[in-house]
Amino acid sequence: MADVIDLRDFYRTPLGQVARRMIRQALRRVWPDLGGMSLLGIGYPVPFLSVLAPETERTVALLPASLGVLAWPPDGANLATLADEGELPFADFSIDRVLLVHTLETSERAGAMLKEIWRVLAGGGRLLVIVPNRRGIWARLDRTPFGSGRPYTTSQLSQLLRDELFTPVASGAALFVPPSRSRVVLRSARAWERLGTRWFPTFGGVVIVEATKQIYAKPAAARTPQRRLVYAPAPSRM
Numbered sequence: 001m002a003d004v005i006d007l008r009d010f011y012r013t014p015l016g017q018v019a020r021r022m023i024r025q026a027l028r029r030v031w032p033d034l035g036g037m038s039l040l041g042i043g044y045p046v047p048f049l050s051v052l053a054p055e056t057e058r059t060v061a062l063l064p065a066s067l068g069v070l071a072w073p074p075d076g077a078n079l080a081t082l083a084d085e086g087e088l089p090f091a092d093f094s095i096d097r098v099l100l101v102h103t104l105e106t107s108e109r110a111g112a113m114l115k116e117i118w119r120v121l122a123g124g125g126r127l128l129v130i131v132p133n134r135r136g137i138w139a140r141l142d143r144t145p146f147g148s149g150r151p152y153t154t155s156q157l158s159q160l161l162r163d164e165l166f167t168p169v170a171s172g173a174a175l176f177v178p179p180s181r182s183r184v185v186l187r188s189a190r191a192w193e194r195l196g197t198r199w200f201p202t203f204g205g206v207v208i209v210e211a212t213k214q215i216y217a218k219p220a221a222a223r224t225p226q227r228r229l230v231y232a233p234a235p236s237r238m
Contacts, residue, residue, distance in 0.1 A: 002148055003068050004044065004068040005070075006145070007067075007102060008070065015179060015180070015186065019144070019205075020048065021189070026173075027051070027052070030128060030208065031052065031128065034096075035056075037057055039052060040099070041099040041100075042085070042088075042103055043063070043101045044063060044102035045102075046061050046072045048099065048101065049072075059079055061080040061081070062080075062083055063081070063082050064103055065085070066085075086112035086115075087116065092119055093120070095125060096125050097125060098121055098127045100117070105131050105149030106148055106149035114160075114161070115164060118165060118166065125213065126169075126210055127166060127211045127212070127213070128211075129157060129161070130207070130208050132149070132151040132206060132207075133202075133203070133206055134152055134153045134156070135153060135202055135203055136175070136205045136206070137178055137203075137205065138179050138205030138206070139151035141179055146179075152207055153207065154171045154207050157209050161211045165213065166212065166213055168210070170209070171207070171209045172204075172208045173204025173207055173208060174205065174208060175193075175205030176195065176196025176203065176204050177189040177192035177205075
Protein backbone atom coordinates (compact mmCIF):
# COMPACT_ATOMS: atom_id res chain seq x y z
CA MET A 1 0.00 0.00 0.00
CA ALA A 2 1.37 3.41 -1.01
CA ASP A 3 1.93 6.10 1.60
CA VAL A 4 1.88 9.86 1.18
CA ILE A 5 5.53 9.98 0.07
CA ASP A 6 4.96 7.33 -2.61
CA LEU A 7 1.93 9.21 -3.93
CA ARG A 8 3.72 12.55 -3.92
CA ASP A 9 6.69 11.09 -5.76
CA PHE A 10 4.49 9.37 -8.37
CA TYR A 11 2.77 12.64 -9.28
CA ARG A 12 6.16 14.25 -9.78
CA THR A 13 7.09 11.77 -12.52
CA PRO A 14 6.21 12.41 -16.19
CA LEU A 15 3.61 9.60 -16.05
CA GLY A 16 2.14 11.01 -12.84
CA GLN A 17 1.93 14.49 -14.33
CA VAL A 18 0.00 13.13 -17.31
CA ALA A 19 -2.35 11.21 -14.98
CA ARG A 20 -2.96 14.38 -12.98
CA ARG A 21 -3.81 16.41 -16.09
CA MET A 22 -6.19 13.81 -17.50
CA ILE A 23 -8.04 13.35 -14.21
CA ARG A 24 -8.20 17.11 -13.65
CA GLN A 25 -9.88 17.53 -17.03
CA ALA A 26 -12.47 14.92 -16.09
CA LEU A 27 -13.07 16.66 -12.75
CA ARG A 28 -13.64 19.96 -14.49
CA ARG A 29 -16.23 18.43 -16.78
CA VAL A 30 -18.21 17.27 -13.74
CA TRP A 31 -17.61 20.33 -11.52
CA PRO A 32 -17.05 23.32 -13.83
CA ASP A 33 -17.79 25.89 -11.12
CA LEU A 34 -17.35 25.62 -7.36
CA GLY A 35 -17.66 29.31 -6.63
CA GLY A 36 -18.43 30.02 -2.97
CA MET A 37 -18.64 26.34 -1.99
CA SER A 38 -16.83 24.39 0.71
CA LEU A 39 -14.72 21.54 -0.70
CA LEU A 40 -13.32 18.58 1.22
CA GLY A 41 -10.82 16.23 -0.43
CA ILE A 42 -10.28 12.85 1.27
CA GLY A 43 -7.50 10.36 0.57
CA TYR A 44 -4.72 11.90 -1.47
CA PRO A 45 -6.57 14.71 -3.29
CA VAL A 46 -3.84 17.37 -3.40
CA PRO A 47 -2.81 16.81 -7.06
CA PHE A 48 -6.35 17.80 -8.04
CA LEU A 49 -7.37 20.38 -5.44
CA SER A 50 -5.06 23.11 -6.70
CA VAL A 51 -7.19 23.55 -9.82
CA LEU A 52 -10.41 23.69 -7.77
CA ALA A 53 -9.40 25.50 -4.57
CA PRO A 54 -8.98 29.09 -5.86
CA GLU A 55 -12.69 29.53 -6.49
CA THR A 56 -14.06 27.80 -3.39
CA GLU A 57 -15.10 29.47 -0.16
CA ARG A 58 -12.81 27.04 1.67
CA THR A 59 -10.90 23.88 0.80
CA VAL A 60 -9.51 21.20 3.12
CA ALA A 61 -7.42 18.14 2.24
CA LEU A 62 -7.93 15.31 4.73
CA LEU A 63 -5.51 12.40 4.57
CA PRO A 64 -6.30 9.16 6.46
CA ALA A 65 -4.10 8.34 9.42
CA SER A 66 -2.85 5.20 7.65
CA LEU A 67 -1.52 7.30 4.76
CA GLY A 68 0.38 10.06 6.54
CA VAL A 69 0.30 13.75 5.74
CA LEU A 70 2.45 16.49 4.28
CA ALA A 71 1.67 20.19 4.40
CA TRP A 72 -0.33 21.53 1.46
CA PRO A 73 -0.17 23.85 -0.40
CA PRO A 74 3.60 24.35 -0.47
CA ASP A 75 3.12 28.13 -0.27
CA GLY A 76 0.73 29.85 2.11
CA ALA A 77 -1.34 28.58 5.01
CA ASN A 78 -1.55 24.81 5.46
CA LEU A 79 -4.88 23.30 4.35
CA ALA A 80 -4.02 19.63 4.89
CA THR A 81 -4.74 17.57 7.98
CA LEU A 82 -4.66 13.98 9.19
CA ALA A 83 -7.65 12.25 10.75
CA ASP A 84 -9.36 8.90 11.16
CA GLU A 85 -11.37 8.25 8.00
CA GLY A 86 -14.26 6.92 10.12
CA GLU A 87 -14.40 10.03 12.34
CA LEU A 88 -14.32 13.15 10.21
CA PRO A 89 -13.73 16.32 12.29
CA PHE A 90 -16.49 18.37 10.66
CA ALA A 91 -20.00 19.39 11.67
CA ASP A 92 -23.12 17.79 10.22
CA PHE A 93 -24.24 19.21 6.82
CA SER A 94 -21.19 21.50 6.68
CA ILE A 95 -19.58 20.52 3.34
CA ASP A 96 -20.88 21.28 -0.16
CA ARG A 97 -18.58 19.04 -2.20
CA VAL A 98 -16.48 15.98 -1.28
CA LEU A 99 -13.78 14.54 -3.54
CA LEU A 100 -12.73 10.99 -2.66
CA VAL A 101 -9.58 9.73 -4.39
CA HIS A 102 -6.77 7.27 -3.53
CA THR A 103 -8.53 5.88 -0.47
CA LEU A 104 -11.74 3.90 -1.09
CA GLU A 105 -9.91 1.08 -2.89
CA THR A 106 -7.51 0.55 0.04
CA SER A 107 -9.72 1.46 2.99
CA GLU A 108 -10.58 -1.20 5.57
CA ARG A 109 -13.41 1.03 6.82
CA ALA A 110 -15.10 2.04 3.58
CA GLY A 111 -18.59 1.79 5.05
CA ALA A 112 -17.74 3.92 8.09
CA MET A 113 -16.03 6.50 5.89
CA LEU A 114 -19.01 6.79 3.55
CA LYS A 115 -21.36 7.13 6.53
CA GLU A 116 -19.22 9.99 7.82
CA ILE A 117 -19.22 11.65 4.40
CA TRP A 118 -23.02 11.32 4.35
CA ARG A 119 -23.14 13.01 7.74
CA VAL A 120 -20.99 16.02 6.88
CA LEU A 121 -22.34 16.56 3.37
CA ALA A 122 -24.93 19.31 2.96
CA GLY A 123 -28.42 18.40 1.80
CA GLY A 124 -27.72 19.60 -1.73
CA GLY A 125 -24.10 18.49 -1.67
CA ARG A 126 -22.28 16.21 -4.07
CA LEU A 127 -19.76 13.41 -3.63
CA LEU A 128 -17.30 12.61 -6.43
CA VAL A 129 -15.47 9.27 -6.16
CA ILE A 130 -12.44 8.29 -8.25
CA VAL A 131 -11.23 4.68 -8.07
CA PRO A 132 -9.14 2.34 -10.24
CA ASN A 133 -11.18 0.70 -12.98
CA ARG A 134 -11.36 -3.09 -12.74
CA ARG A 135 -11.49 -3.32 -16.54
CA GLY A 136 -8.60 -0.93 -17.16
CA ILE A 137 -4.90 -1.56 -17.72
CA TRP A 138 -3.79 0.71 -14.86
CA ALA A 139 -5.35 -1.54 -12.20
CA ARG A 140 -3.35 -4.53 -13.47
CA LEU A 141 0.08 -2.97 -12.98
CA ASP A 142 1.42 -2.26 -9.49
CA ARG A 143 4.02 0.31 -10.53
CA THR A 144 1.48 3.14 -10.09
CA PRO A 145 -0.89 3.92 -7.18
CA PHE A 146 -3.82 2.80 -9.34
CA GLY A 147 -2.57 -0.78 -9.12
CA SER A 148 -3.09 -0.92 -5.35
CA GLY A 149 -6.14 -2.14 -3.48
CA ARG A 150 -9.50 -3.19 -4.85
CA PRO A 151 -10.51 -1.82 -8.27
CA TYR A 152 -14.17 -1.27 -9.14
CA THR A 153 -16.44 -1.29 -12.14
CA THR A 154 -18.94 1.54 -12.47
CA SER A 155 -21.78 -0.75 -11.41
CA GLN A 156 -19.88 -2.03 -8.35
CA LEU A 157 -19.05 1.48 -7.18
CA SER A 158 -22.58 2.69 -7.79
CA GLN A 159 -23.99 -0.20 -5.76
CA LEU A 160 -21.62 0.53 -2.87
CA LEU A 161 -22.77 4.14 -2.85
CA ARG A 162 -26.44 3.11 -2.92
CA ASP A 163 -25.82 0.77 0.01
CA GLU A 164 -24.62 3.79 2.01
CA LEU A 165 -27.64 5.92 0.99
CA PHE A 166 -26.11 7.90 -1.84
CA THR A 167 -27.76 8.25 -5.23
CA PRO A 168 -25.39 8.08 -8.22
CA VAL A 169 -26.30 10.81 -10.69
CA ALA A 170 -23.44 10.68 -13.23
CA SER A 171 -20.54 8.43 -14.14
CA GLY A 172 -17.57 8.46 -16.46
CA ALA A 173 -13.98 7.41 -16.89
CA ALA A 174 -10.57 8.94 -17.46
CA LEU A 175 -6.94 7.93 -17.93
CA PHE A 176 -7.16 6.05 -21.22
CA VAL A 177 -3.49 6.56 -22.01
CA PRO A 178 -1.48 3.39 -21.26
CA PRO A 179 0.70 3.56 -18.11
CA SER A 180 3.88 3.76 -20.15
CA ARG A 181 7.00 5.81 -19.52
CA SER A 182 7.50 6.26 -23.25
CA ARG A 183 7.69 9.94 -24.18
CA VAL A 184 5.87 9.23 -27.44
CA VAL A 185 2.95 7.66 -25.56
CA LEU A 186 2.83 10.41 -22.94
CA ARG A 187 2.86 13.15 -25.57
CA SER A 188 -0.17 11.54 -27.20
CA ALA A 189 -2.20 11.41 -23.96
CA ARG A 190 -4.83 13.90 -25.15
CA ALA A 191 -5.47 11.83 -28.25
CA TRP A 192 -5.83 8.68 -26.14
CA GLU A 193 -8.36 10.49 -23.91
CA ARG A 194 -10.44 11.66 -26.87
CA LEU A 195 -10.52 8.23 -28.47
CA GLY A 196 -11.16 6.39 -25.22
CA THR A 197 -13.93 8.70 -24.05
CA ARG A 198 -15.74 8.34 -27.37
CA TRP A 199 -15.15 4.72 -28.34
CA PHE A 200 -13.95 2.73 -25.31
CA PRO A 201 -15.51 4.37 -22.21
CA THR A 202 -15.45 1.17 -20.13
CA PHE A 203 -11.65 0.80 -20.34
CA GLY A 204 -10.37 3.97 -18.72
CA GLY A 205 -7.80 3.73 -15.96
CA VAL A 206 -10.19 5.20 -13.39
CA VAL A 207 -13.93 5.11 -12.81
CA ILE A 208 -15.58 8.37 -11.76
CA VAL A 209 -19.01 8.49 -10.12
CA GLU A 210 -20.84 11.55 -8.81
CA ALA A 211 -23.54 11.03 -6.19
CA THR A 212 -25.93 12.94 -3.97
CA LYS A 213 -27.03 11.93 -0.49
CA GLN A 214 -30.47 10.49 0.07
CA ILE A 215 -31.85 13.10 2.43
CA TYR A 216 -35.05 11.18 3.14
CA ALA A 217 -33.13 8.41 4.91
CA LYS A 218 -30.53 8.28 7.62
CA PRO A 219 -27.70 5.72 7.49
CA ALA A 220 -27.14 3.30 10.31
CA ALA A 221 -25.04 5.11 12.86
CA ALA A 222 -21.38 4.30 12.99
CA ARG A 223 -19.75 4.27 16.40
CA THR A 224 -20.26 7.67 17.94
CA PRO A 225 -16.84 8.88 19.05
CA GLN A 226 -16.32 10.64 22.34
CA ARG A 227 -14.03 13.04 20.53
CA ARG A 228 -12.73 13.53 17.02
CA LEU A 229 -8.96 13.48 16.75
CA VAL A 230 -7.20 15.65 14.22
CA TYR A 231 -3.45 15.53 13.74
CA ALA A 232 -1.77 18.64 12.40
CA PRO A 233 1.31 17.93 10.26
CA ALA A 234 4.73 19.19 11.13
CA PRO A 235 5.89 22.00 8.83
CA SER A 236 6.91 20.42 5.56
CA ARG A 237 7.04 21.17 1.87
CA MET A 238 5.70 18.95 -0.89
